[in-house]
Amino acid sequence: MTTSTGLVVRLRRGNASDADALVLGFERLGSESRYHRFFTPMPSLPASMVAQFTDLDGPGRLAIAAFDPAKPSEVGSADGLGIGVARCAPGNTDVRAAELAVTVVDDYQGCGVGRVLLEVLVVGALRGGLTTLYGHVLTENTGMIRLFQRLGGRDQHHVRPEPGTRRIAIDLEAAVTTMGPRRALYASLFG
Ligand SMILES: CC(C)(COP(=O)(O)OP(=O)(O)OC[C@H]1O[C@@H](n2cnc3c(N)ncnc32)[C@H](O)[C@@H]1OP(=O)(O)O)[C@@H](O)C(=O)NCCC(=O)NCCS
Structure with a gap:
Protein backbone atom coordinates (compact mmCIF):
# COMPACT_ATOMS: atom_id res chain seq x y z
CA MET A 1 0.00 0.00 0.00
CA THR A 2 1.22 3.52 -0.73
CA THR A 3 0.61 6.41 1.68
CA SER A 4 -0.39 9.95 0.70
CA THR A 5 3.29 10.93 0.63
CA GLY A 6 4.34 8.01 -1.58
CA LEU A 7 5.80 5.74 1.10
CA VAL A 8 5.25 2.04 0.39
CA VAL A 9 4.11 0.23 3.52
CA ARG A 10 3.10 -3.33 4.27
CA LEU A 11 0.09 -3.78 6.51
CA ARG A 12 -1.26 -6.78 8.33
CA ARG A 13 -3.37 -7.58 11.34
CA GLY A 14 -1.44 -7.61 14.58
CA ASN A 15 -1.25 -10.94 16.38
CA ALA A 16 -0.16 -12.55 19.63
CA SER A 17 3.37 -13.14 18.37
CA ASP A 18 4.10 -9.42 17.93
CA ALA A 19 5.41 -8.89 21.48
CA ASP A 20 9.10 -8.59 20.55
CA ALA A 21 8.37 -6.27 17.63
CA LEU A 22 6.25 -4.06 19.93
CA VAL A 23 9.04 -3.72 22.48
CA LEU A 24 11.63 -2.90 19.82
CA GLY A 25 9.28 -0.44 18.14
CA PHE A 26 8.74 1.31 21.49
CA GLU A 27 12.51 1.83 21.71
CA ARG A 28 12.27 3.92 18.52
CA LEU A 29 9.69 6.29 20.03
CA GLY A 30 11.06 9.59 21.29
CA SER A 31 10.07 11.00 24.67
CA GLU A 32 7.43 13.35 23.21
CA SER A 33 5.81 10.53 21.23
CA ARG A 34 5.74 8.36 24.35
CA TYR A 35 4.16 11.16 26.34
CA HIS A 36 1.55 11.81 23.63
CA ARG A 37 0.68 8.12 23.53
CA PHE A 38 0.64 7.31 27.26
CA PHE A 39 0.14 10.78 28.87
CA THR A 40 3.09 10.15 31.17
CA PRO A 41 6.87 9.80 30.77
CA MET A 42 7.41 6.18 29.79
CA PRO A 43 11.00 4.92 30.06
CA SER A 44 10.02 1.39 29.04
CA LEU A 45 6.98 -0.57 27.99
CA PRO A 46 5.78 -2.64 30.98
CA ALA A 47 5.31 -6.37 30.37
CA SER A 48 1.68 -6.02 31.49
CA MET A 49 1.03 -3.60 28.61
CA VAL A 50 2.79 -5.82 26.11
CA ALA A 51 0.52 -8.66 27.24
CA GLN A 52 -2.54 -6.41 27.01
CA PHE A 53 -1.60 -5.16 23.53
CA THR A 54 -1.03 -8.64 22.13
CA ASP A 55 -4.25 -10.06 23.58
CA LEU A 56 -6.43 -9.68 20.52
CA ASP A 57 -9.05 -12.31 21.25
CA GLY A 58 -12.64 -11.27 21.72
CA PRO A 59 -15.06 -8.75 20.26
CA GLY A 60 -13.90 -5.19 19.68
CA ARG A 61 -10.22 -6.11 19.74
CA LEU A 62 -8.16 -5.44 16.65
CA ALA A 63 -4.63 -4.31 15.84
CA ILE A 64 -3.20 -3.24 12.50
CA ALA A 65 0.58 -3.22 12.13
CA ALA A 66 2.59 -1.28 9.52
CA PHE A 67 6.03 -2.22 8.20
CA ASP A 68 8.60 -0.73 5.88
CA PRO A 69 9.29 -3.62 3.48
CA ALA A 70 12.44 -1.84 2.22
CA LYS A 71 14.13 -2.18 5.63
CA PRO A 72 15.09 -5.40 7.43
CA SER A 73 12.89 -6.62 10.23
CA GLU A 74 14.26 -6.34 13.76
CA VAL A 75 12.72 -9.67 14.67
CA GLY A 76 13.70 -11.66 11.59
CA SER A 77 10.26 -11.71 9.95
CA ALA A 78 9.55 -11.24 6.26
CA ASP A 79 7.37 -8.17 6.91
CA GLY A 80 10.15 -5.59 7.09
CA LEU A 81 10.82 -3.00 9.80
CA GLY A 82 7.93 -2.36 12.17
CA ILE A 83 6.95 1.31 11.90
CA GLY A 84 3.53 1.70 13.47
CA VAL A 85 0.43 0.20 14.95
CA ALA A 86 -3.22 1.13 15.39
CA ARG A 87 -5.33 -0.76 17.86
CA CYS A 88 -8.71 -0.77 19.51
CA ALA A 89 -10.16 -2.50 22.53
CA PRO A 90 -13.66 -2.44 23.99
CA GLY A 91 -14.62 0.18 26.55
CA ASN A 92 -16.69 -0.41 29.68
CA THR A 93 -20.14 0.60 28.60
CA ASP A 94 -21.25 0.44 24.97
CA VAL A 95 -20.36 -2.94 23.41
CA ARG A 96 -20.42 -1.37 19.94
CA ALA A 97 -17.80 1.24 20.80
CA ALA A 98 -14.07 0.69 21.32
CA GLU A 99 -11.15 2.86 22.37
CA LEU A 100 -8.42 3.37 19.80
CA ALA A 101 -4.76 4.37 19.82
CA VAL A 102 -2.36 4.96 16.95
CA GLN A 109 5.92 10.35 11.38
CA GLY A 110 4.46 12.82 8.89
CA LEU A 117 -3.38 2.80 9.91
CA LEU A 118 -6.38 4.63 11.32
CA GLU A 119 -8.39 4.20 8.13
CA VAL A 120 -7.69 0.45 8.05
CA LEU A 121 -8.62 0.19 11.72
CA VAL A 122 -11.92 1.96 11.00
CA VAL A 123 -12.73 -0.42 8.14
CA GLY A 124 -11.82 -3.47 10.23
CA ALA A 125 -13.78 -2.27 13.27
CA LEU A 126 -16.88 -1.63 11.16
CA ARG A 127 -16.62 -5.10 9.63
CA GLY A 128 -16.28 -6.48 13.15
CA GLY A 129 -19.64 -4.99 14.18
CA LEU A 130 -18.53 -1.79 15.94
CA THR A 131 -20.23 1.54 15.25
CA THR A 132 -17.84 3.95 17.00
CA LEU A 133 -14.17 4.31 17.78
CA GLN A 149 -10.69 15.39 11.95
CA ARG A 150 -9.90 13.71 8.62
CA LEU A 151 -12.35 10.96 9.56
CA GLY A 152 -15.06 13.28 10.89
CA GLY A 153 -14.13 12.88 14.56
CA ARG A 154 -16.26 14.81 17.05
CA ASP A 155 -15.50 15.83 20.61
CA GLN A 156 -17.45 13.94 23.27
CA HIS A 157 -17.83 16.76 25.77
CA HIS A 158 -20.42 14.88 27.82
CA VAL A 159 -17.84 12.43 29.16
CA ARG A 160 -15.81 15.26 30.75
CA PRO A 161 -12.28 14.33 29.64
CA GLU A 162 -9.33 14.99 31.93
CA PRO A 163 -8.02 18.59 31.82
CA GLY A 164 -5.61 19.05 28.90
CA THR A 165 -7.17 16.19 26.97
CA ARG A 166 -9.97 15.69 24.48
CA ARG A 167 -12.08 12.62 23.89
CA ILE A 168 -12.91 12.39 20.20
CA ALA A 169 -15.19 9.82 18.57
CA ILE A 170 -15.43 8.60 15.00
CA ASP A 171 -18.72 7.37 13.52
CA LEU A 172 -17.47 4.41 11.49
CA GLU A 173 -20.23 4.35 8.85
CA ALA A 174 -19.70 8.03 8.10
CA ALA A 175 -15.91 7.71 8.17
CA VAL A 176 -15.69 4.99 5.53
CA THR A 177 -17.57 7.21 3.07
CA THR A 178 -14.64 9.65 3.15
CA MET A 179 -12.15 7.01 1.95
CA GLY A 180 -13.25 6.52 -1.65
CA PRO A 181 -11.55 3.62 -3.48
CA ARG A 182 -9.13 3.08 -0.60
CA ARG A 183 -11.97 1.48 1.34
CA ALA A 184 -12.04 -1.59 -0.95
CA LEU A 185 -8.27 -1.87 -0.78
CA TYR A 186 -8.35 -1.79 3.00
CA ALA A 187 -11.21 -4.30 3.16
CA SER A 188 -9.06 -6.82 1.25
CA LEU A 189 -6.90 -7.08 4.38
CA PHE A 190 -9.80 -8.66 6.21
CA GLY A 191 -10.52 -11.44 3.67
C1 LIG B 1 -0.15 11.11 16.01
C2 LIG B 1 0.50 10.16 15.01
C3 LIG B 1 -0.14 8.78 15.16
C4 LIG B 1 0.26 10.68 13.59
O1 LIG B 1 0.79 9.74 12.69
P1 LIG B 1 1.60 10.25 11.40
O2 LIG B 1 1.94 9.05 10.60
O3 LIG B 1 2.70 11.12 11.82
O4 LIG B 1 0.45 11.11 10.68
P2 LIG B 1 0.24 11.33 9.13
O5 LIG B 1 1.57 11.50 8.46
O6 LIG B 1 -0.66 10.25 8.62
O7 LIG B 1 -0.48 12.73 9.14
C5 LIG B 1 -1.86 12.85 9.44
C6 LIG B 1 -2.24 14.32 9.33
O8 LIG B 1 -1.75 15.02 10.47
C7 LIG B 1 -0.86 16.02 10.08
N1 LIG B 1 0.24 16.01 11.03
C8 LIG B 1 1.03 14.95 11.35
N2 LIG B 1 1.89 15.30 12.33
C9 LIG B 1 1.63 16.60 12.61
C10 LIG B 1 2.17 17.52 13.52
N3 LIG B 1 3.16 17.19 14.36
N4 LIG B 1 1.65 18.76 13.55
C11 LIG B 1 0.65 19.12 12.73
N5 LIG B 1 0.08 18.27 11.83
C12 LIG B 1 0.57 17.03 11.79
C13 LIG B 1 -0.40 15.66 8.68
O9 LIG B 1 -0.01 16.80 7.94
C14 LIG B 1 -1.64 15.04 8.14
O10 LIG B 1 -2.57 16.04 7.77
P3 LIG B 1 -3.32 15.96 6.36
O11 LIG B 1 -4.22 14.75 6.47
O12 LIG B 1 -4.06 17.22 6.29
O13 LIG B 1 -2.26 15.77 5.32
C15 LIG B 1 2.05 10.07 15.25
O14 LIG B 1 2.60 11.37 15.17
C16 LIG B 1 2.42 9.42 16.56
O15 LIG B 1 2.54 8.19 16.63
N6 LIG B 1 2.60 10.22 17.63
C17 LIG B 1 3.00 9.65 18.92
C18 LIG B 1 1.91 8.80 19.55
C19 LIG B 1 0.59 9.52 19.60
O16 LIG B 1 0.50 10.70 19.81
N7 LIG B 1 -0.50 8.73 19.44
C20 LIG B 1 -1.84 9.25 19.55
C21 LIG B 1 -2.42 8.94 20.87
S1 LIG B 1 -4.07 8.29 20.65
Missing part, protein backbone atom coordinates in the same frame (compact mmCIF):
# COMPACT_ATOMS: atom_id res chain seq x y z
CA THR A 103 1.44 5.04 17.19
CA VAL A 104 4.00 5.66 14.47
CA VAL A 105 7.75 5.53 15.26
CA ASP A 106 9.45 8.92 15.11
CA ASP A 107 11.44 8.35 11.91
CA TYR A 108 8.24 7.68 9.97
CA CYS A 111 4.64 10.27 6.03
CA GLY A 112 0.94 9.35 5.99
CA VAL A 113 1.39 6.11 7.94
CA GLY A 114 -0.90 7.16 10.80
CA ARG A 115 -3.67 8.03 8.39
CA VAL A 116 -3.51 4.67 6.60
CA TYR A 134 -13.06 6.93 20.28
CA GLY A 135 -9.76 8.07 21.63
CA HIS A 136 -8.24 10.31 24.28
CA VAL A 137 -5.74 12.82 23.00
CA LEU A 138 -3.69 15.62 24.55
CA THR A 139 -4.89 19.02 23.33
CA GLU A 140 -1.31 19.77 22.15
CA ASN A 141 -1.24 16.67 19.91
CA THR A 142 -2.06 18.41 16.62
CA GLY A 143 -1.07 15.42 14.48
CA MET A 144 -3.52 13.04 16.16
CA ILE A 145 -6.26 15.66 16.28
CA ARG A 146 -5.79 16.19 12.54
CA LEU A 147 -6.12 12.44 11.98
CA PHE A 148 -9.40 12.38 13.90
Whole structure:
Protein backbone atom coordinates (compact mmCIF):
# COMPACT_ATOMS: atom_id res chain seq x y z
CA MET A 1 0.00 0.00 0.00
CA THR A 2 1.22 3.52 -0.73
CA THR A 3 0.61 6.41 1.68
CA SER A 4 -0.39 9.95 0.70
CA THR A 5 3.29 10.93 0.63
CA GLY A 6 4.34 8.01 -1.58
CA LEU A 7 5.80 5.74 1.10
CA VAL A 8 5.25 2.04 0.39
CA VAL A 9 4.11 0.23 3.52
CA ARG A 10 3.10 -3.33 4.27
CA LEU A 11 0.09 -3.78 6.51
CA ARG A 12 -1.26 -6.78 8.33
CA ARG A 13 -3.37 -7.58 11.34
CA GLY A 14 -1.44 -7.61 14.58
CA ASN A 15 -1.25 -10.94 16.38
CA ALA A 16 -0.16 -12.55 19.63
CA SER A 17 3.37 -13.14 18.37
CA ASP A 18 4.10 -9.42 17.93
CA ALA A 19 5.41 -8.89 21.48
CA ASP A 20 9.10 -8.59 20.55
CA ALA A 21 8.37 -6.27 17.63
CA LEU A 22 6.25 -4.06 19.93
CA VAL A 23 9.04 -3.72 22.48
CA LEU A 24 11.63 -2.90 19.82
CA GLY A 25 9.28 -0.44 18.14
CA PHE A 26 8.74 1.31 21.49
CA GLU A 27 12.51 1.83 21.71
CA ARG A 28 12.27 3.92 18.52
CA LEU A 29 9.69 6.29 20.03
CA GLY A 30 11.06 9.59 21.29
CA SER A 31 10.07 11.00 24.67
CA GLU A 32 7.43 13.35 23.21
CA SER A 33 5.81 10.53 21.23
CA ARG A 34 5.74 8.36 24.35
CA TYR A 35 4.16 11.16 26.34
CA HIS A 36 1.55 11.81 23.63
CA ARG A 37 0.68 8.12 23.53
CA PHE A 38 0.64 7.31 27.26
CA PHE A 39 0.14 10.78 28.87
CA THR A 40 3.09 10.15 31.17
CA PRO A 41 6.87 9.80 30.77
CA MET A 42 7.41 6.18 29.79
CA PRO A 43 11.00 4.92 30.06
CA SER A 44 10.02 1.39 29.04
CA LEU A 45 6.98 -0.57 27.99
CA PRO A 46 5.78 -2.64 30.98
CA ALA A 47 5.31 -6.37 30.37
CA SER A 48 1.68 -6.02 31.49
CA MET A 49 1.03 -3.60 28.61
CA VAL A 50 2.79 -5.82 26.11
CA ALA A 51 0.52 -8.66 27.24
CA GLN A 52 -2.54 -6.41 27.01
CA PHE A 53 -1.60 -5.16 23.53
CA THR A 54 -1.03 -8.64 22.13
CA ASP A 55 -4.25 -10.06 23.58
CA LEU A 56 -6.43 -9.68 20.52
CA ASP A 57 -9.05 -12.31 21.25
CA GLY A 58 -12.64 -11.27 21.72
CA PRO A 59 -15.06 -8.75 20.26
CA GLY A 60 -13.90 -5.19 19.68
CA ARG A 61 -10.22 -6.11 19.74
CA LEU A 62 -8.16 -5.44 16.65
CA ALA A 63 -4.63 -4.31 15.84
CA ILE A 64 -3.20 -3.24 12.50
CA ALA A 65 0.58 -3.22 12.13
CA ALA A 66 2.59 -1.28 9.52
CA PHE A 67 6.03 -2.22 8.20
CA ASP A 68 8.60 -0.73 5.88
CA PRO A 69 9.29 -3.62 3.48
CA ALA A 70 12.44 -1.84 2.22
CA LYS A 71 14.13 -2.18 5.63
CA PRO A 72 15.09 -5.40 7.43
CA SER A 73 12.89 -6.62 10.23
CA GLU A 74 14.26 -6.34 13.76
CA VAL A 75 12.72 -9.67 14.67
CA GLY A 76 13.70 -11.66 11.59
CA SER A 77 10.26 -11.71 9.95
CA ALA A 78 9.55 -11.24 6.26
CA ASP A 79 7.37 -8.17 6.91
CA GLY A 80 10.15 -5.59 7.09
CA LEU A 81 10.82 -3.00 9.80
CA GLY A 82 7.93 -2.36 12.17
CA ILE A 83 6.95 1.31 11.90
CA GLY A 84 3.53 1.70 13.47
CA VAL A 85 0.43 0.20 14.95
CA ALA A 86 -3.22 1.13 15.39
CA ARG A 87 -5.33 -0.76 17.86
CA CYS A 88 -8.71 -0.77 19.51
CA ALA A 89 -10.16 -2.50 22.53
CA PRO A 90 -13.66 -2.44 23.99
CA GLY A 91 -14.62 0.18 26.55
CA ASN A 92 -16.69 -0.41 29.68
CA THR A 93 -20.14 0.60 28.60
CA ASP A 94 -21.25 0.44 24.97
CA VAL A 95 -20.36 -2.94 23.41
CA ARG A 96 -20.42 -1.37 19.94
CA ALA A 97 -17.80 1.24 20.80
CA ALA A 98 -14.07 0.69 21.32
CA GLU A 99 -11.15 2.86 22.37
CA LEU A 100 -8.42 3.37 19.80
CA ALA A 101 -4.76 4.37 19.82
CA VAL A 102 -2.36 4.96 16.95
CA THR A 103 1.44 5.04 17.19
CA VAL A 104 4.00 5.66 14.47
CA VAL A 105 7.75 5.53 15.26
CA ASP A 106 9.45 8.92 15.11
CA ASP A 107 11.44 8.35 11.91
CA TYR A 108 8.24 7.68 9.97
CA GLN A 109 5.92 10.35 11.38
CA GLY A 110 4.46 12.82 8.89
CA CYS A 111 4.64 10.27 6.03
CA GLY A 112 0.94 9.35 5.99
CA VAL A 113 1.39 6.11 7.94
CA GLY A 114 -0.90 7.16 10.80
CA ARG A 115 -3.67 8.03 8.39
CA VAL A 116 -3.51 4.67 6.60
CA LEU A 117 -3.38 2.80 9.91
CA LEU A 118 -6.38 4.63 11.32
CA GLU A 119 -8.39 4.20 8.13
CA VAL A 120 -7.69 0.45 8.05
CA LEU A 121 -8.62 0.19 11.72
CA VAL A 122 -11.92 1.96 11.00
CA VAL A 123 -12.73 -0.42 8.14
CA GLY A 124 -11.82 -3.47 10.23
CA ALA A 125 -13.78 -2.27 13.27
CA LEU A 126 -16.88 -1.63 11.16
CA ARG A 127 -16.62 -5.10 9.63
CA GLY A 128 -16.28 -6.48 13.15
CA GLY A 129 -19.64 -4.99 14.18
CA LEU A 130 -18.53 -1.79 15.94
CA THR A 131 -20.23 1.54 15.25
CA THR A 132 -17.84 3.95 17.00
CA LEU A 133 -14.17 4.31 17.78
CA TYR A 134 -13.06 6.93 20.28
CA GLY A 135 -9.76 8.07 21.63
CA HIS A 136 -8.24 10.31 24.28
CA VAL A 137 -5.74 12.82 23.00
CA LEU A 138 -3.69 15.62 24.55
CA THR A 139 -4.89 19.02 23.33
CA GLU A 140 -1.31 19.77 22.15
CA ASN A 141 -1.24 16.67 19.91
CA THR A 142 -2.06 18.41 16.62
CA GLY A 143 -1.07 15.42 14.48
CA MET A 144 -3.52 13.04 16.16
CA ILE A 145 -6.26 15.66 16.28
CA ARG A 146 -5.79 16.19 12.54
CA LEU A 147 -6.12 12.44 11.98
CA PHE A 148 -9.40 12.38 13.90
CA GLN A 149 -10.69 15.39 11.95
CA ARG A 150 -9.90 13.71 8.62
CA LEU A 151 -12.35 10.96 9.56
CA GLY A 152 -15.06 13.28 10.89
CA GLY A 153 -14.13 12.88 14.56
CA ARG A 154 -16.26 14.81 17.05
CA ASP A 155 -15.50 15.83 20.61
CA GLN A 156 -17.45 13.94 23.27
CA HIS A 157 -17.83 16.76 25.77
CA HIS A 158 -20.42 14.88 27.82
CA VAL A 159 -17.84 12.43 29.16
CA ARG A 160 -15.81 15.26 30.75
CA PRO A 161 -12.28 14.33 29.64
CA GLU A 162 -9.33 14.99 31.93
CA PRO A 163 -8.02 18.59 31.82
CA GLY A 164 -5.61 19.05 28.90
CA THR A 165 -7.17 16.19 26.97
CA ARG A 166 -9.97 15.69 24.48
CA ARG A 167 -12.08 12.62 23.89
CA ILE A 168 -12.91 12.39 20.20
CA ALA A 169 -15.19 9.82 18.57
CA ILE A 170 -15.43 8.60 15.00
CA ASP A 171 -18.72 7.37 13.52
CA LEU A 172 -17.47 4.41 11.49
CA GLU A 173 -20.23 4.35 8.85
CA ALA A 174 -19.70 8.03 8.10
CA ALA A 175 -15.91 7.71 8.17
CA VAL A 176 -15.69 4.99 5.53
CA THR A 177 -17.57 7.21 3.07
CA THR A 178 -14.64 9.65 3.15
CA MET A 179 -12.15 7.01 1.95
CA GLY A 180 -13.25 6.52 -1.65
CA PRO A 181 -11.55 3.62 -3.48
CA ARG A 182 -9.13 3.08 -0.60
CA ARG A 183 -11.97 1.48 1.34
CA ALA A 184 -12.04 -1.59 -0.95
CA LEU A 185 -8.27 -1.87 -0.78
CA TYR A 186 -8.35 -1.79 3.00
CA ALA A 187 -11.21 -4.30 3.16
CA SER A 188 -9.06 -6.82 1.25
CA LEU A 189 -6.90 -7.08 4.38
CA PHE A 190 -9.80 -8.66 6.21
CA GLY A 191 -10.52 -11.44 3.67
C1 LIG B 1 -0.15 11.11 16.01
C2 LIG B 1 0.50 10.16 15.01
C3 LIG B 1 -0.14 8.78 15.16
C4 LIG B 1 0.26 10.68 13.59
O1 LIG B 1 0.79 9.74 12.69
P1 LIG B 1 1.60 10.25 11.40
O2 LIG B 1 1.94 9.05 10.60
O3 LIG B 1 2.70 11.12 11.82
O4 LIG B 1 0.45 11.11 10.68
P2 LIG B 1 0.24 11.33 9.13
O5 LIG B 1 1.57 11.50 8.46
O6 LIG B 1 -0.66 10.25 8.62
O7 LIG B 1 -0.48 12.73 9.14
C5 LIG B 1 -1.86 12.85 9.44
C6 LIG B 1 -2.24 14.32 9.33
O8 LIG B 1 -1.75 15.02 10.47
C7 LIG B 1 -0.86 16.02 10.08
N1 LIG B 1 0.24 16.01 11.03
C8 LIG B 1 1.03 14.95 11.35
N2 LIG B 1 1.89 15.30 12.33
C9 LIG B 1 1.63 16.60 12.61
C10 LIG B 1 2.17 17.52 13.52
N3 LIG B 1 3.16 17.19 14.36
N4 LIG B 1 1.65 18.76 13.55
C11 LIG B 1 0.65 19.12 12.73
N5 LIG B 1 0.08 18.27 11.83
C12 LIG B 1 0.57 17.03 11.79
C13 LIG B 1 -0.40 15.66 8.68
O9 LIG B 1 -0.01 16.80 7.94
C14 LIG B 1 -1.64 15.04 8.14
O10 LIG B 1 -2.57 16.04 7.77
P3 LIG B 1 -3.32 15.96 6.36
O11 LIG B 1 -4.22 14.75 6.47
O12 LIG B 1 -4.06 17.22 6.29
O13 LIG B 1 -2.26 15.77 5.32
C15 LIG B 1 2.05 10.07 15.25
O14 LIG B 1 2.60 11.37 15.17
C16 LIG B 1 2.42 9.42 16.56
O15 LIG B 1 2.54 8.19 16.63
N6 LIG B 1 2.60 10.22 17.63
C17 LIG B 1 3.00 9.65 18.92
C18 LIG B 1 1.91 8.80 19.55
C19 LIG B 1 0.59 9.52 19.60
O16 LIG B 1 0.50 10.70 19.81
N7 LIG B 1 -0.50 8.73 19.44
C20 LIG B 1 -1.84 9.25 19.55
C21 LIG B 1 -2.42 8.94 20.87
S1 LIG B 1 -4.07 8.29 20.65
